[in-house]
Amino acid sequence: MRPLPFTKEQMERITKEYPTPFHIYDEKGIRENVRRLQRAFAWNRGFREYFAVKALPNPVIMKILHEEGCGMDCSSLTELMLSGAVGITGHDIMFSSNDTPAEEFELASEMGVLINLDDITHIDFLKEHGGIPKTISCRFNPGGEFMLGNTIMGNPGDAKYGFTREQLIEGFKKLKAYGAEIFGLHAFLASNTTDENYYPTLARRLFQMAVELRDLTGADVRFINLSGGIGIPYRPTDREADIAYIGSEVERVYNEIIRPAGMELSIYTELGRYITGPYGYLVTHAIHEKNTHKHYIGLDACACNLMRPAMYGAYHHITVLGKENAPLSQLYDVTGSLCENNDKFAVDRPLPKIDIGDLVVIHDTGAHGFSMGYNYNGKLRSAEVLLEPDGSTKLIRRAETPKDYFATLDFLPLFET
Numbered sequence: 468m469r470p471l472p473f474t475k476e477q478m479e480r481i482t483k484e485y486p487t488p489f490h491i492y493d494e495k496g497i498r499e500n501v502r503r504l505q506r507a508f509a510w511n512r513g514f515r516e517y518f519a520v521k522a523l524p525n526p527v528i529m530k531i532l533h534e535e536g537c538g539m540d541c542s543s544l545t546e547l548m549l550s551g552a553v554g555i556t557g558h559d560i561m562f563s564s565n566d567t568p569a570e571e572f573e574l575a576s577e578m579g580v581l582i583n584l585d586d587i588t589h590i591d592f593l594k595e596h597g598g599i600p601k602t603i604s605c606r607f608n609p610g611g612e613f614m615l616g617n618t619i620m621g622n623p624g625d626a627k628y629g630f631t632r633e634q635l636i637e638g639f640k641k642l643k644a645y646g647a648e649i650f651g652l653h654a655f656l657a658s659n660t661t662d663e664n665y666y667p668t669l670a671r672r673l674f675q676m677a678v679e680l681r682d683l684t685g686a687d688v689r690f691i692n693l694s695g696g697i698g699i700p701y702r703p704t705d706r707e708a709d710i711a712y713i714g715s716e717v718e719r720v721y722n723e724i725i726r727p728a729g730m731e732l733s734i735y736t737e738l739g740r741y742i743t744g745p746y747g748y749l750v751t752h753a754i755h756e757k758n759t760h761k762h763y764i765g766l767d768a769c770a771c772n773l774m775r776p777a778m779y780g781a782y783h784h785i786t787v788l789g790k791e792n793a794p795l796s797q798l799y800d801v802t803g804s805l806c807e808n809n810d811k812f813a814v815d816r817p818l819p820k821i822d823i824g825d826l827v828v829i830h831d832t833g834a835h836g837f838s839m840g841y842n843y844n845g846k847l848r849s850a851e852v853l854l855e856p857d858g859s860t861k862l863i864r865r866a867e868t869p870k871d872y873f874a875t876l877d878f879l880p881l882f883e884t
């Protein structure tokens with residue numbers, strides 16, 4: 468059984484105020500989790516988490532994270548604008564984008580953010596569109612396969628991101644010639660992994676590369692960005708990543724490589740999923756039961772509200788409120804209403820007997836949940852609600868209305884109001 472930060476009675480009250488479906492985020496859980504991460508890396512004086520905005524791009528959540536000392540990791544024009552609107556700017560933002568349009572580099576330069584370049588050709592492109600800043604970072608792609616022990620964790624050789632080693636050497640020299648003085652190094656080689664060796668193994672790679680770059684180019688490397696990728700236990704049987712252990716293992720590698728090299732580096736992270744993922748819930752009602760060749764429960768939410776199950780076949784745990792201890796006597800496909808057969812939150816899931824009107828809660832929607840939403844079939848995006856530490860709730864995004872859906876047609880005479 469997965470614990471929830473609200474009771475059935477509380478949620479019945481909340482759904483009277485905000486019609487389902489909506490995502491609700493547990494502020495207390497998010498704050499405590501960030502503090503755990505910061506404690507794990509407290510040994511590193513310059514440690515900073517730059518929250519991956521794409522995971523949960525809500526300004527109220529971003530503000531909460533900023534209060535906790537986080538910066539923001541942005542990768543698009545609107546993510547930069549959103550951060551700016553919350554008053555987050557300058558080196559409180561890491562801009563880790565790829566295939567970057569000129570206007571995005573221009574805004575990033577204007578806001579004075581930390582820019583993490585994805586490609587060697589972007590050096591001259593940035594020089595033209597915003598200029599080369601004093602502090603700059605580059606993304607590394609070592610190629611080949613990324614192994615943890617005997618397991619292939621990622622396929623950098625196939626990934627569109629980053630500079631090769633040779634390009635980093637050439638790129639750092641060029642950036643220096645263009646006036647850059649302080650350098651950072653970034654890589655993202657595995658996604659959604661709870662393997663505690665991921666960050667330490669990645670850190671070793673990046674630390675070695677940092678020493679090598681200093682030796683070969685004379686660059687003053689000051690920070691290493693371990694990026695995102697730490698996963699969460701979506702299944703009740705999944706193990707949680709032990710963040711304190713991960714922090715101490717990265718420290719061990721730091722003491723082994725960086726100290727003897729006479730360097731001092733700040734460690735940055737760009738976690739998204741790990742920070743907010745477990746602290747979001749999609750709250751829905753069961754609106755239909757259908758028995759044909761299989762048994763279906765139809766919800767008032769669909770894949771437009773949470774795409775991961777349809778897109779990746781991802782598991783999201785489901786709790787039927789008030790039936791937490793009931794026997795899992797049924798085998799249901801839990802569906803949305805899209806005209807797509809992959810619009811299923813769960814397939815053949817053992818669940819308690821569900822009645823129409825039951826509150827059905829889908830877990831772990833706090834990252835890459837709402838933000839991956841879309842409007843297929845003319846479905847509207849849901850509201851987002853904040854569950855505050857004292858148990859009260861606050862609307863932090865209203866639900867879309869048909870008017871929002873038609874907004875981009877408002878120049879057509881048909882839709883003029």
Ligand SMILES: *Cc1c(COP(=O)(O)O)cnc(C)c1O
Binds near residue numbers: 540659737738739834
């Ligand atoms: C998506 C992304 C992240 C965050 O990934 P998580 O899996 O949510 O931790 C961080 N950095 C970059 C550059 C990304 O593209």
